[in-house]
Amino acid sequence: MTSADALSRGIESAEWKLPSRRKAALLALILTETALFSIFVAAYVFYLGKSLTGPYPKDVLELPIIATICLLSSSLTIVFAERAFEQEKYSAFKLWWFITIVLGLIFIASTAREWYRLITKQGLTISTNLFGTTFYSLVGLHASHVIVGLTLLVLVLSLSLRGYVKQRHAEHLKMVSWYWHFVDAVWVVVLTVVYIIGR
Amino acid sequence: MAVQEVALARAPEMHPSIITRLHELVVTVDHKKLGLMYIAAALFFFTVAGSMAALMRLQLVVPNNDFISPQVFNRLFTMHGTAMVFLVGMPILAGLANYLVPLMIGARDMALPRLNAFGFWMFFFGGLLLYFSYLAGAGLSGMGSAPDVGWFAYSPLTARAFSPGMSTDYWILAILLGGIGSIVTAINLIATIFCMRCKGMTLMRMPMFVWLMLIVAGMILLAMPPLSAAQIMLLLDRFLGAMFFDTQAGGSAVLWQHFFWIFGHPEVYILIMPAFAVASEIIPVFSRKPIFGYPFMVAAAIMIGFISFGVWAHHMFTVGMSSIGNTFFAVTTMLVGVPTGIKIFNWLGTMYGGKIRFELPMLFCIGFLFQFLIAGLTGIMLAAAPFDWQLSDSTFVVAHFHFVLIGGLLYTIFAAIYYWYPKAIGRMLNKKLGLWHFWLFTIGFHLTFDTMHIPGFLGMPRRIYTYDAGRGWEVFNMISTIGVALQAAAVLCLVINLLWSARKGEKAGDDPWDAWTLEWATTSPPPAYNFEVLPKVRSRRPLWDIKHPEDPDWRYE
Amino acid sequence: MADNLNIHQIAVVPEQVTNIFKPLATPSESIYQISLLTLAICGVIFLIVGGLLVYTIIRFRTRSNDEQSEPPQIYGSNQIELAWTVFPILIVFVLILVTARTISDVQNATHPPDSLKVTVVGHQWWWEIRYPDLGIVTANELHVPVSDPAKPRRTVLKLQSADVAHSYWVPQLSGKVDLIPNRDNYMWFDPKQTGLYLGNCAEYCGTQHAHMLIRVIVHQQEEFDRWVLEQQKPAVDNREVTAGRKVFLSTSCVNCHTISGTIAGGKFGPDLTHLMSRDTLGAGAIKNTPNLLRAWVHDPQKLKEGCLMPDMQLSQQELDLIVAYLSTLK
Numbered sequence A: 001m002t003s004a005d006a007l008s009r010g011i012e013s014a015e016w017k018l019p020s021r022r023k024a025a026l027l028a029l030i031l032t033e034t035a036l037f038s039i040f041v042a043a044y045v046f047y048l049g050k051s052l053t054g055p056y057p058k059d060v061l062e063l064p065i066i067a068t069i070c071l072l073s074s075s076l077t078i079v080f081a082e083r084a085f086e087q088e089k090y091s092a093f094k095l096w097w098f099i100t101i102v103l104g105l106i107f108i109a110s111t112a113r114e115w116y117r118l119i120t121k122q123g124l125t126i127s128t129n130l131f132g133t134t135f136y137s138l139v140g141l142h143a144s145h146v147i148v149g150l151t152l153l154v155l156v157l158s159l160s161l162r163g164y165v166k167q168r169h170a171e172h173l174k175m176v177s178w179y180w181h182f183v184d185a186v187w188v189v190v191l192t193v194v195y196i197i198g199r
Numbered sequence B: 001m002a003v004q005e006v007a008l009a010r011a012p013e014m015h016p017s018i019i020t021r022l023h024e025l026v027v028t029v030d031h032k033k034l035g036l037m038y039i040a041a042a043l044f045f046f047t048v049a050g051s052m053a054a055l056m057r058l059q060l061v062v063p064n065n066d067f068i069s070p071q072v073f074n075r076l077f078t079m080h081g082t083a084m085v086f087l088v089g090m091p092i093l094a095g096l097a098n099y100l101v102p103l104m105i106g107a108r109d110m111a112l113p114r115l116n117a118f119g120f121w122m123f124f125f126g127g128l129l130l131y132f133s134y135l136a137g138a139g140l141s142g143m144g145s146a147p148d149v150g151w152f153a154y155s156p157l158t159a160r161a162f163s164p165g166m167s168t169d170y171w172i173l174a175i176l177l178g179g180i181g182s183i184v185t186a187i188n189l190i191a192t193i194f195c196m197r198c199k200g201m202t203l204m205r206m207p208m209f210v211w212l213m214l215i216v217a218g219m220i221l222l223a224m225p226p227l228s229a230a231q232i233m234l235l236l237d238r239f240l241g242a243m244f245f246d247t248q249a250g251g252s253a254v255l256w257q258h259f260f261w262i263f264g265h266p267e268v269y270i271l272i273m274p275a276f277a278v279a280s281e282i283i284p285v286f287s288r289k290p291i292f293g294y295p296f297m298v299a300a301a302i303m304i305g306f307i308s309f310g311v312w313a314h315h316m317f318t319v320g321m322s323s324i325g326n327t328f329f330a331v332t333t334m335l336v337g338v339p340t341g342i343k344i345f346n347w348l349g350t351m352y353g354g355k356i357r358f359e360l361p362m363l364f365c366i367g368f369l370f371q372f373l374i375a376g377l378t379g380i381m382l383a384a385a386p387f388d389w390q391l392s393d394s395t396f397v398v399a400h401f402h403f404v405l406i407g408g409l410l411y412t413i414f415a416a417i418y419y420w421y422p423k424a425i426g427r428m429l430n431k432k433l434g435l436w437h438f439w440l441f442t443i444g445f446h447l448t449f450d451t452m453h454i455p456g457f458l459g460m461p462r463r464i465y466t467y468d469a470g471r472g473w474e475v476f477n478m479i480s481t482i483g484v485a486l487q488a489a490a491v492l493c494l495v496i497n498l499l500w501s502a503r504k505g506e507k508a509g510d511d512p513w514d515a516w517t518l519e520w521a522t523t524s525p526p527p528a529y530n531f532e533v534l535p536k537v538r539s540r541r542p543l544w545d546i547k548h549p550e551d552p553d554w555r556y557e
Numbered sequence C: 001m002a003d004n005l006n007i008h009q010i011a012v013v014p015e016q017v018t019n020i021f022k023p024l025a026t027p028s029e030s031i032y033q034i035s036l037l038t039l040a041i042c043g044v045i046f047l048i049v050g051g052l053l054v055y056t057i058i059r060f061r062t063r064s065n066d067e068q069s070e071p072p073q074i075y076g077s078n079q080i081e082l083a084w085t086v087f088p089i090l091i092v093f094v095l096i097l098v099t100a101r102t103i104s105d106v107q108n109a110t111h112p113p114d115s116l117k118v119t120v121v122g123h124q125w126w127w128e129i130r131y132p133d134l135g136i137v138t139a140n141e142l143h144v145p146v147s148d149p150a151k152p153r154r155t156v157l158k159l160q161s162a163d164v165a166h167s168y169w170v171p172q173l174s175g176k177v178d179l180i181p182n183r184d185n186y187m188w189f190d191p192k193q194t195g196l197y198l199g200n201c202a203e204y205c206g207t208q209h210a211h212m213l214i215r216v217i218v219h220q221q222e223e224f225d226r227w228v229l230e231q232q233k234p235a236v237d238n239r240e241v242t243a244g245r246k247v248f249l250s251t252s253c254v255n256c257h258t259i260s261g262t263i264a265g266g267k268f269g270p271d272l273t274h275l276m277s278r279d280t281l282g283a284g285a286i287k288n289t290p291n292l293l294r295a296w297v298h299d300p301q302k303l304k305e306g307c308l309m310p311d312m313q314l315s316q317q318e319l320d321l322i323v324a325y326l327s328t329l330k
Ligand code: HEA
Pocket: B152, B268, B269, B271, B272, B314, B315, B316, B317, B333, B334, B336, B337, B338, B340, B341, B342, B344, B372, B373, B375, B376, B377, B378, B379, B380, B382, B383, B384, B388, B391, B392, B393, B397, B400, B401, B404, B405, B408, B409, C045, C049, C087, C088, C089, C091, C092
């Protein structure tokens, strides 16, 4: 007999509640991602106005208003989706979830359009000047996170269309939604730094 | 008991074929196996990187030696430093944490076992990739070469123009992979510690080891991404023509230094915290007293964690920062000495009034206390920025950090091996051989690194593959190299001991050291599920409570 | 080179000293002061804490007679914790005040207008040295005037880099300061004695980081002025070595090296205009003797493996002619 057996006896068990490990892990992931973005933001800010040659931000950047509206409102729609899921209104859930995906896609499409315009029309690439270098890497890092988020969203949608998503997956959905909120929040920072202060 | 029944039921397949066993290692998600795999891999990389150090010391044994060419020497110290930090220090940390944290908090596994296995393989392939550069670093054509940019890879030496070929890319990718592995491990540790504690194990009842691992995990989350980010930028520079660190295009060379040390300084505390963790478990047990000032120990560790993010530029006192910048970083750096001092004093307080048993783990911990004290004080000398203007990048710095990394970290790793080997393998390590290991290593270590401080005072820079006679450096370098022979013999003693004792060692029993934390409550080695019935605890020393029902800890907490 | 400039004759400091505890200029002296203080404080801390540790180990070791019983279980004490938090803070406070003062003394010093201004540019693996006000360009060996207590004279270095990061470190004169591309750093000193001061590049800068040595030669003011005059002259044009000159000017040497008054205008390697006024070649890698000079031009890779001057594949005859020519460049 080991001491563990002795330890398992004798103590009256009071209430013992521990946080969910999924939540803990996701929060940790978000924390570490925040650190990652901070460095890219720091590099962007550090190199503001240091480009030796053009094009400069004020010449070529346009405020991505529609994209921003789409992305920010997608944070709202995903909350609606979650709420619908909690109330077991599955078709509403799927609809809101689908709208979220569409909004995310619009955002990505508008980034793609912006990049296309910058590269072909304005001649700004990652190797043009410091602005290009920092711009594409920061915005690109964010866009890649949007794409990861979209992939997750699509995965959930296709699973739920086949009826695999049940109430016991509520927490999984919540995690996807938290991640999506995080991606949104990062966009607010990127928007401020790149398109508002940086211009 | 049921445990033995399970063991009996398994008996027929006790000797599976080597293929089966290898397969088991590859697919395993068991935290104990992964922990041991981490430690084994780290020890392997330690002998490799240590042998590389021995080669360097051979080259430096006399002035104007031409045993090794400059190119090879530069690769040696780069690979030695990189491997020791990323392939020895970090995986040892992950290994110890993996093996011990679930046992200590009374859990059956880590929170995310599959992610855990993923982390291990990221690290392991990262390590192989780093060494693969010796074969492939030059790309497809010609002879291969390993990275030769130093372990902190200052730009613009890493730019395509100054570092052609692929060797620097191998360095970047290998460390990037290892970094992902570390982050994954950290996430897992946090989830485990917050969400898997057994009944009654409140945060303030966790063993110090678990607390420190929690803090380390938090630090990894914040410190690793800056390195990864900087490395991604460097990759973009090297492959897509980005200009982050391209000084010709207005980029800044100093930016890399900032990013690297924003990672690099917390990193060195990430490396030393596990040492604190081990010492905080072993010293009380072999002094027969609970840790002195537990809440202060926790608070001090958290303080160290916080302050360590605000000191990075003490590695950059010579880059020409403003006097305000230099002063600021000198201040924060010296402040770290305060909580670190609190830790040292509390260990002393633990020993004071105890009954100290000089078993091997304790011997190594005492060595750690002495050496870390010296190392910390040389750190304070470096923190006095003007003094650092003389000492920076001299062999004095090399002596400082080997004192912390070997005298501090490595000694506690050795202590941990002697302490927990009986738990993991079920047999004791041989004490005689262990004493040989301890004394040979201690003498060798001091020969090598005590002497190394002095050439630094005499103007000897680090990372030089050779030097002229006549500046007073010869004697010290000679003694330094002789010390390595003793260290190598000592490491050999350890390796032999590890292998021999696994078969022939004395049986350990559940609790050979008369210790107090939960890992000693289960069998040695623990069953796959750790605890048949999950334990419940009421104090920091659950086993003490059982052994001393007349005077249990929970009365005082 | 004029005989009285031979550094072996003017050397007062023993040639090989690079000890940071034998400072010979104001910045290195300030640093020396704070080093002593720091060493003393750390030494005392070490003695106290180390002593306590030894005492504890000896006093509280297990004796053979009382193996069984457990010692009294003490969990901690708030007063003691407070004490050993406050004392270190006080020590740190003292250290910080001294540190801040020394930093400011050395870094924020204002320089008299008559200071000698020199620009040092780090290259892989040699030093380019320019005196912008005097119109001199040379390499590796820095000549400066001594700073008499009666007549103080400062030298202010502007530190730049042409490629990667280097660090300028002459322990007896000053702490090190890095040379970083795209950035101007500064260092100053006022050598108290004439003679030769040695140093090294102290930031890893690639293959031959080990052979990027520094020589600072400190002269009496008059000697220094004479040196300046010598250096300001264009390259010697000796009739006897016209053949060698021709060969030199027709090989690709001119792409990397400058010799004033000729078409050789390369900037990649050291200026050779007054090559023979230097004591060493290859940034201190070898002595500047006729034999070694020949060996260097023949194949620098043998003497400084990996350096950025290629093996020029000269024939014996070309080699003789070029070396004969270079030997006249006093
Ligand atoms: C495990 C790793 C580890 C640890 C724990 C430390 C701990 C410390 N280090 Fe060290 N350090 C390294 C690893 C580590 N270091 C490495 C690897 C490098 C070189 C990297 C490279 O260039 O390659 C380096 C380099 C380095 C430098 C830069 C040198 C240079 O390159 O110019 C400096 C400068 O300030 C420094 C300072 C310190 C200080 C002040 C501490 C403090 O934390 C020490 C605190 C401890 C004590 C002070 C002792 C105990 C305290 C008391 C007994 C209380 C009383 C004391 C006082 C009040 C002072 N270190």
